[in-house]
Amino acid sequence: MDIEKRIKYIESRIDMINQLLENIESNFVEETRKIDEKIKLLNNEISKLKKEVNELKIKINAILDQLSLFATSERVSIIEKYIDLINPFEFVTIKELEKILDKKIREILKNREK
Incomplete structure (x- = not known):
């Protein structure tokens, strides 16, 4: 009987560990999804900033071209x-x-x- 109790106890522990692993996996998947969304937002912001920097470069070059006329x-x-x-x-x-x-x-x- 003692062995049966130990087996049940071990099975119970295994079930708890499995549940814990499922929770960890679920949390990992959710966090990965959130990080992916943040990366997409950051990439969009970077693209916008690059575009703004290019526009500023164009304007600065236009001003520099006109500078000789001053x-x-x-x-x-x-x-x-x-x-x-x-x-x-x-x-x-x-x-x-x-x-x-x-x-x-x-x-x-x-x-x-x-």
Whole structure:
């Protein structure tokens, strides 16, 4: 009888171990599935980031191509000197010139009449 009890006990332990293994396997499968989903999401994010980086590279290259068209600080300095020399704020408009000429003509005509 003692042997039968031991056999039953061992069988019971084997059943418990089998159940534990099934649980472990089930958990492993579930975790593997979750990891696969996360990997897919990460791959999608990486693809999006690569696309964004490529778009940024294209935009940066376009800006660099246009950079040569911008004035250097030296050229801006030269232009500032010419503007200061010419001083366009002292220029008159056509209307202002017409008013000045009209005024002068009236003065001349008044002086002639006297």
